[in-house]
Amino acid sequence: MKNYILIVSLFWLSFSCNNFSKTAQSSNKNTKDLVDIKPEGDGLKQEAHYFAVNYIFTESKIEFISADKQEGELNYFLVSPIDLFLVAYKNGKLIYFTEFPDPLAKRTVGENETVQKLDEGYGTINFPETFSKPNKNITIYIFKVKNYIENFEINVLSEITSLEKQLFIEKKYSINSENLARLLKE
């Protein structure tokens, strides 16, 4: 009898545990405001996806941790970066740009804000789907902005080395595109 009760309890627990631990549920329990509804289409391909790639950053290198597929078609627009930015060139032509905050910078909040340097930090870089296809002609660099750049949108298209020489930007890391493609495929 005792064994029977134990076995039944085992099955009940497994079943309930699975239900209790469901993730990614949408819930509006206990909210002050209504949960938002999905609007009409934004005109972008909804079956498209991109990758959110997590890295560990140190002063000298970045190391891949994981990648998540995310919904939507990732496009980019050029705007003057203020911190770190990634550029990808294919046969010398810019094919992607994204900027993100420096994972090695820790900043206090409040009127006495300071910025401290970290030895190690976590960062996420988003890549369009195209980077999951191997292409040895793609070069990917991450730069740190050192000075305000006038007309960055024009300069980045082809003059990136010039900006580097003039010390507006500093190359910090490079990412092997074929390696990236392999990791994104996995």
Next chain:
Amino acid sequence: MKHIKIIFVLILSICIQSISFSQTKSTLLYNGSTASKFDIVFMGDGFSSANQTEYNNMVADYFKAMFTHDNGNLDNVLSELQDAFNVYRVNLTSAESGVTQYTCNNDDCSNNSPNQKNTSLNFKYSGCWNCCWMSKSSNTNTKINNALSAVGLSGAEFVVVILNETGFGGCSYGKVLSITKTTSNKVLLHELGHSVGKLADEYTRAGCHGPSNPSAVNVDKNSNPNKWNKFARSSITTGNPLEYNVDGFEGGHYKTDCIYRPSSNSTMKGNTNLFNPPSYNEFWKRNKPKSKYNFNKPIIGNFQGNSYSDVVLHYGNYITAYPTERPKGFTGSGASTTRPANSYITTKKVKGSGGTWYISSKDKFYVGDFTGDGYDDLLVFYPNGQYSRLGILKSVPNGFECIKKVYYNLPGWQMRDGDKFFIADFNGDNKDDFYIFNATNWNQGYMGMFRSTGSNFSYVKRYDKYLPGHYMSASDKYHVADYTGDNKEELVLFNPNSKVTRMFKSSGTSLSKTKEYFANLPGWTSKSGDKYYIADINGDGKDDIYVFNGTNWGPEYLLLLRSDGTKYNYTKRYDDALPGWNMNNRDKFYVADIDGNGKEDLFVFNNQDWSTQYLGRVITNGSTVNVNYQSNWIGGWNLGNSDKLIVGNRKTGRDNLFIHNTNWFSYMWSGNSGLYIKGMYKDYIHAFKHHDYGWY
């Protein structure tokens, strides 16, 4: 038996673990895929299941302060740009309430943990400024990443982690900001200035800034850099709000000297409610590409009841409204210029006693005072076949209120895509009603009359196939006109196929034909290209008519006809040219009382037929017209091929003019010698105190 017991215990402990760290995602604002928007995620650490309501309410309050207009601020850049964002709340249930506390001793940011808590993300709080107030444990980053991954938000641009801790403080690491639950709205707004606006701190501490020029727009080594020159002038602007007075103020980016900021104070300096103009502009510059905001569909009306024409923009599934006024809160510079000022609502849903209207890009808006309170409201029609909908959005001081929604059918009328609405007060009770016409979705034409009750529309009459003496067809062009002068707005019809003109008087409950013209008008042979412009030309309270034809003849013609209450009488015809204006094929005319004398004139615009663009004022004395024009430039506005005009009709005084294209918008008044700009806007509407190019 022993094995079963072990398995039981194992499953039990796994279950407890997963229950403790279960998570849910709630969407507070959704505008598109994570790829296309700037995603902001709120998370909590140290909130047990008993604390979830507190956490939810905290996030709701932050959301309301940041992303709505319901906060009393003079401007709300995040709310104005809200369709560029998605905002989510992730609920993580910690096993224990509160977060781990650790001590620090002056400069020694020791990680001693005298009070350990079992929480979802393992943040630790010290309350020491020099230790960034709090710190992560070795597995916190992994936990954050896992939490984001579990809800499909790994690509989110900004994560706000709220600690269940009452002490002060916050710490920013890359895209993650951790704050305590006592963090004020102003501090969070400042932090969003960093993450969303990419702005620098304007705080100062003693010392001279080094030689490098910071990359953010709101600090510079130069006291008058190019990046501020649109907003700055050689002498400082004056008055309130102080944040809007742009000049080179020494100090910023953590130093008092050798560096400048654009305003004495602002959100990025002293956590005030306002960003200075270069910072505000930077929000738009960086986030507008993720938004559908544009000037393609402006709606002009007296929504605020102050006798000037206000502006509503319809873009994507949003509307945003701007009052035309002397900007609220302004003193000194820029205070006395009436112009479209800071928005008072940006929304994709309009709530009210009649339900919630969800704005659609397909919505068609019509302006009228349907409630009779002196404020223009919006009639909104969503064409969707047999599932079409109609709504009344009443103007209220802080936006609009949906007071009625009608699904699919009006009384006696099945709504369809081809329904055309003609706003008219046809019973003279000072509440706008409407005529509704459809000859495309059915095998015959229909005309309906619906009277406003103030909160609804009631059926008055429907004409099937025939108006009195007229067979309705899809090519009919109807115009609303009070040609009898009895304050009941009736209909004037022109059919370009048959060339017939018919005048229908309203009794308040029905229409009757008072006059018809077969292929001609007094002094005029009707042609298919005739365009009718209803206007009270002589200011006698009876609507007359201008008729233009630029296509069917060699020369172009403009005809003036005067109504005597039942028919039109000839006044004047111009052949090929108006005094001061050489008419051309693609002249476009717009009725307006330009000089404010009660006689309605015309603006004429031609941006197609000449080597440059011309905008003329066709001023009438009641019998004849005279034109003066401007070409190519009006002040800082370069007339262009894609420009469109809208007249801001006012009850009294001079009507105003709006000119717009996709990314530019202007508001013009008519002076004695021509039009001049009162407000000019690129990319967004906002009132600043000064703009070097004459904008804003």
